[in-house]
Amino acid sequence: MAVKVYERLLQLFEAEGINTIFGIPDPNFVHLFHLAEERGWNVVAPHHEASAGFMAEAVSRMTGKAAVCIGTLGPGVANLAPAIMCAMVENSPVIFLGGQRARITEQRVRRGRIQFVQQAGLFEPSVKYCASIEYADQTDEIVREGLRQALSGTPGPVYIEYPSHVIQEELDVPPAVPPASYRLVGQQAGPDKIAEAAQAIRAAKQPVLLVGHGVHTARGGEAVRQLADLMACPVIQTSGGTSYIKGLEDRTFPYAFSPSGVEAVVQSDLCLAIGTELGEPVHYGRGYHWVANEANRTWILVEQDPEAIGVNRSIDIPLVGDLRAIVPQLVDALKDTPRTPSPELDGWIRQDAARLAELAETAPSGMSPVHPARLIVEATKVFPADGIMVRDGGATTIFGWTYSQAKPHDVMWNQNFGHLGTGLPYAVGAGVADGGRRPLMLITGDSSFMFHIAELETAARLGLPLVCVVAVDYAWGLEVGVYKRTFGQGSRETGTHWSKDTRLDKVAEGFGCHGEYVERDEDIAPAIKRAYASGKTAVVHVAVDPKANSEEMPSYDKFRTWYAEGTQ
Known part of the structure; x- marks a missing residue:
């Protein structure tokens, strides 16, 4: 199948379920934008490339998929910098495509070149993967590596440069393959660890679920609701996990800002943390409210990046993999042995409702x-x-x-x-x-x-x-x-x-x-x-x-x- 490079980019992103692109087109991208619109994509041109990056990040958060943003060569790419750094710290898998002049321009000994700066090196420290499509037949491998890096381990942004000399080149390639053909998808935890976690949950008297940003960006709320129902426990929100999961609104308490949440944390003898790095906003899971009862508390962490295990605090039962796969494993392991809610849970629910009502009144x-x-x-x-x-x-x-x-x-x-x-x-x-x-x-x-x-x-x-x-x-x-x-x-x-x-x-x-x-x-x-x-x-x-x-x-x-x- 003969296709232009810009069409192949769209095909590769479509295989990942991506159908939206943000950016302000220049000569490097007008062909791509024009074809994307013809193929039914959402093509959104904002007024600033930083806005384009933030918009793409929002799409990623709302869909649980990677998102795409472009920056025109030189100043357009420079304007992406705030969004790239945000995506890195916010753990958002955004693919930033940067336009660039033909490589012959970069390699010549010249002064006074228009809209030109060597871009890739500026962003390399702020992305998980930085590459350039130097030759047309690199398109598949570079885009797939970008998606692999963006979506593996702790998610994050990548930067892929798109020099003008490859725009119109043709490729003879097969249809784009689905994600599972080139990257790990739906990684589950080992059955031994799932069994160990399930046994610890059954034995706990006052478990809590600590729900972070990743639950919502992975769109994992429904599975977490099923798990919370089986655990019959309070849900503690991190600062990033402030979306309320449908069906759990009444027993979801913001960490540190709700007396009910503080009491639930202090009294907990097991914490199952999902979609959180256990960072500063939750005092690393070991300071302030966690100090009380620390010796009697079991920690279970669902984490996609194995290198994160044990960094901010020790973890008793690590469940390494994709929360979208692991939470259903836990649900299946616990479905025949649901817990009975502790007597304190109803009191915490009533206390938190009274707190909100009092705040509205006062x-x-x-x-x-x-x-x-x-x-x-x-x-x-x-x-x-x-x-x-x-x-x-x-x-x-x-x-x-x-x-x-x-x-x-x-x-x-x-x-x-x-x-x-x-x-x-x-x-x-x-x-x-x-x-x-x-x-x-x-x-x-x-x-x-x-x-x-x-x-x-x-x-x-x-x-x-x-x-x-x-x-x-x-x-x-x-x-x-x-x-x-x-x-x-x-x-x-x-x-x-x-x-x-x-x-x-x-x-x-x-x-x-x-x-x-x-x-x-x-x-x-x-x-x-x-x-x-x-x-x-x-x-x-x-x-x-x-x-x-x-x-x-x-x-x-x-x-x-x-x-x-x-x-x-």
Whole structure:
């Protein structure tokens, strides 16, 4: 079968179930974009390549598959850098394709070349695999190695360069083969380890499931629900695992931010951790709340990368492989011996429900501008039950951890790298992956929102049902708080404030979106409802109290422990 190189790239990605590409095309990619659209792909051109990378990462999170993003040669590839580094730290398998001039240009002794820099070496430290298609007949092996590396062990990004001299070359190749023909798929744990884990679970009196980011990005929620039902235990969310698994909403507690979750961890005699690196946000599984009862606690870790076993803490029963294969193994091993819930579980459920109700009642109200805690309460009360939640911002996200009244089944935010500005691109990518069927809500701070505000046009062009609820204090609120804690009240807060004349609702209208301006508590929910009813991408500009936003962040002391000072 004779095909051009750019067509073969599409065939190889299609074999992996990939049908979406993000980027701004240049001469290296116009053929690929044109053909992709003809083949029924989602072809999305945002306004910045970094946004394209974040959008691709969101698609990967929503589908459990690798995703594809391109950057034009030189400056376009340079713009990919933030997204590449994010994907590495967020463990997201994104294939970044970089355009480049023909190799003869690179090898000549010349000065003053246009749009040219040697690119591959710049990204090599930030990806799992870095390669270039130098010859047309390398296409299959390089793309497959990229996918193999991106999806094996701890997932992560790869960078593949696509020099212009190979664009139009032809290949005589057979049809693209399925993934199992060239990489390990669905790796199970050994039956001896499964039996050992099942026996430990049966013997435990107070087990907990620790659910991380990987459960949701692997789309493994349903199997984990079956396992949790058999274990009859509480589910503890890591900071990255904040999506609620359908059917487990009532007994899912955020680690460290819920008294029920803390009590369940302290009393646990077995922890089964799935989809988490046991990193700083859970104190490596050995600090703070884990210290109590450590001597009596058995640890089981489901982990795809064997090199991760025992790094942050010792593991009693490692189950090495793909959680999508291992969790069903555990379900099968336990299906005839389901556990009976401990008497404490019902108490923890009632305690956590009372906590949320009390927070909704006690969040400061009646202020204008609005208290940020009240913003979170009012916005999340009207969050659509089937919606996709996206978070962004510093202080705004910290308020959200504590005060959110919603329990979404899909939550997306940049929890490991902490890269501000990802929220709007993530929302666009999630909406593209979902086909625009489910409503999206982005809750963000103003400074973060403006990183990639041009992508409002992208969302509007795609007709996404997205409502952006923006907490506006005209400042870097988290950093204002840092100044105050460092230098005292009344200190000069250099570089943290910006113009109070900015109206983000009006900016939204300029992009063809629906805009709402709010400065009172009681107007938040009606504005959000009108925004969804408009049928357009929308921005709800909520003026929040800057003093409260910088000084009253809840559980800030707990957040600081994530950096684990003194425990490195």
